[in-house]
Amino acid sequence: MEMQLSTQDLDGGVTRVELDGRMDIAGAAAVDMKMNLIAGSAKKLLIDLEKITFLGSMGLRSIVLPARAVLGRGGKVVLFAPNEMVEGVLKASGIDTLLPIHHDLAAAMAALQ
């Protein structure tokens, strides 16, 4: 299955990016450009990982580099609802120290305000 990406504007100026599929090398390549475009304008970014079934180092890169762009402009980024295995990769990489992980949407929204 090809990686899918969709965006949604939420209250408080939050942009929710929902990723769906396998963030392997092909999946990362498929969303890189869109992620960079979104990161170019978003100030409060909620990256929804609930439907991500796989995450490798290239997938991590496709999340972290756009997130850094948002953080670099003084914005905020949170990661939302990764499954246990995806969260294991995020934590093993230390990404959770840069981008907080939330499983509760209200808490994720609060962290972005």
Add this chain to the structure above:
Amino acid sequence: MTAISYSAATMPAEDKAKPAARLTLKGQLDDMGLLWPWVEALVAEYAIPADKAFDIHLCLEEAISNVIRHGYGGEPSQTLTVDCASPEARHVVFTIEDQAPPFDPLTASLIEDQPASSPADYLRPGGRGILLLRKFAGTLAYERLPGGNRLTIGFVLPG
């Protein structure tokens, strides 16, 4: 006894083609697309649970992409092989062999002590991919071959 005939829809499971024991990839990242279908077939063959399938896919992706990007420099005329074997019950072992310059992912220096925000972390050999390989592999063994490398990644399956 009456003769039994099977339509295509009722073919017994054992008639399904078994996954190939060996996957051969060219030294180009496009070939990484062949990895998941192969792993998926092995997952079915060995009844591998989802969390272990994730670890296997992760370790193979990191190890193989490292060879293609850094060992071969994306040169498609080079090839590498990945073999899958089950030497004992509920164990699967993957052996990756390449003809790249020597690179031992077990002893390669890591960048894990550097800030996670450094973009270079994701682009260099010994980056986060090797860190993930070391953390998620059940067992990991390296052997230098004449003119190449052999990496063996093992997993113990539950049950």
